[in-house]
Amino acid sequence: MPTPSITVNPEEEDYPPPKNRPKPLVSLPALSIQTDDADETSDSDEDVMTAEEEAAARRYLSGGGQTEQRRMSSLDVYLAQPQKVAESMIINRRRSMREEEEAVARIQSGELERQEEEARQAKLQREREEVQRAREAKREHKQNADSQSLSPSPRRMTYRKVGLGGLSKERRKKLKDIIMRKAKEEMQAERMKEMRAREEYLKSVVPSVNIDGLDEKQLRELLGSWHLQAKGLEEQRIELTERIKKQDEEIQELTMKLLDTKGKYPKPILRKVTKKENLLARLEKLRTLNAMHTLKPSCILKSVQRPEASHNKMVNGSLENEKTSS
Numbered sequence: 338m339p340t341p342s343i344t345v346n347p348e349e350e351d352y353p354p355p356k357n358r359p360k361p362l363v364s365l366p367a368l369s370i371q372t373d374d375a376d377e378t379s380d381s382d383e384d385v386m387t388a389e390e391e392a393a394a395r396r397y398l399s400g401g402g403q404t405e406q407r408r409m410s411s412l413d414v415y416l417a418q419p420q421k422v423a424e425s426m427i428i429n430r431r432r433s434m435r436e437e438e439e440a441v442a443r444i445q446s447g448e449l450e451r452q453e454e455e456a457r458q459a460k461l462q463r464e465r466e467e468v469q470r471a472r473e474a475k476r477e478h479k480q481n482a483d484s485q486s487l488s489p490s491p492r493r494m495t496y497r498k499v500g501l502g503g504l505s506k507e508r509r510k511k512l513k514d515i516i517m518r519k520a521k522e523e524m525q526a527e528r529m530k531e532m533r534a535r536e537e538y539l540k541s542v543v544p545s546v547n548i549d550g551l552d553e554k555q556l557r558e559l560l561g562s563w564h565l566q567a568k569g570l571e572e573q574r575i576e577l578t579e580r581i582k583k584q585d586e587e588i589q590e591l592t593m594k595l596l597d598t599k600g601k602y603p604k605p606i607l608r609k610v611t612k613k614e615n616l617l618a619r620l621e622k623l624r625t626l627n628a629m630h631t632l633k634p635s636c637i638l639k640s641v642q643r644p645e646a647s648h649n650k651m652v653n654g655s656l657e658n659e660k661t662s663s
Contacts, residue, residue, distance in 0.1 A: 448521070
């Protein structure tokens with residue numbers, strides 16, 4: 338088998354590598370290697386590179402004069418990103434509970450401020466009502482004095498206008514505010530009760546565990562118990578879901594039966610229609626009433642024709658009496 342021959346052009350000149358390294362585009366920090374025997378209390382002003390930065394700098398410096406600033410690889414990008422630390426579900430649950438408690442505290446503080454504002458407004462309203470009552474008493478006293486001076490009319494009766502249900506507008510507004518405040522308090526109490534019940538249930542289902550000082554065998558047993566507990570809870574969830582699904586199907590069937598028996602569309606309200614016999618009797622009654630109210634012929638007044646007045650007419654300079662023929 339013939340071996341391939343390599344021909345070298347003797348005219349080509351061998352260019353020696355450059356002795357001076359080109360300046361980098363980005364200034365690099367000084368490299369420093371810390372050994373195990375190095376003193377821990379080193380100078381704080383000295384810039385120490387991390388392992389990733391040192392590796393990137395070495396790759397850059399090993400390129401020679403023919404390479405420029407090297408682009409970061411996907412590994413360098415991944416290592417440069419901050420690593421996310423997974424938080425525990427218990428911490429998230431406690432954080433959500435803390436946020437809900439803070440929200441309830443803010444609501445309560447806002448409610449206290451609103452109550453103080455309402456108390457201040459009520460005080461101002463009472464003062465205004467006292468001034469209004471004094472003015473009304475003065476006006477009534479003046480009206481009584483005027484009525485005593487004049488003779489009162491026995492037929493004139495005055496009525497005092499009252500609101501719906503015998504309450505004025507102010508009383509109705511105050512009653513509405515009281516009802517709304519009571520409803521808000523009940524809603525807040527119910528919400529706090531639900532939060533406490535949920536917290537107690539979570540504490541009973543997921544108790545707090547201290548894993549400090551446990552060996553591998555104990556940790557395995559603990560994880561196994563948690564796995565069995567999660568499996569049981571999943572079975573309960575599936576059972577409750579199936580039960581709710583069956584109840585929904587039963588409700589749907591009962592609704593369909595009710596619509597079949599009662600009818601899909603509501604029955605219209607029928608109006609009362611008079612029968613033919615009743616209509617004929619009514620017409621006969623109207624005819625008799627009209628006959629009773631008719632006038633007799635003797636009562637009808639006779640019409641009298643008035644004779645037209647004679648008009649004097651000038652005929653050939655003389656007056657003539659023109660009589661109209663009847």
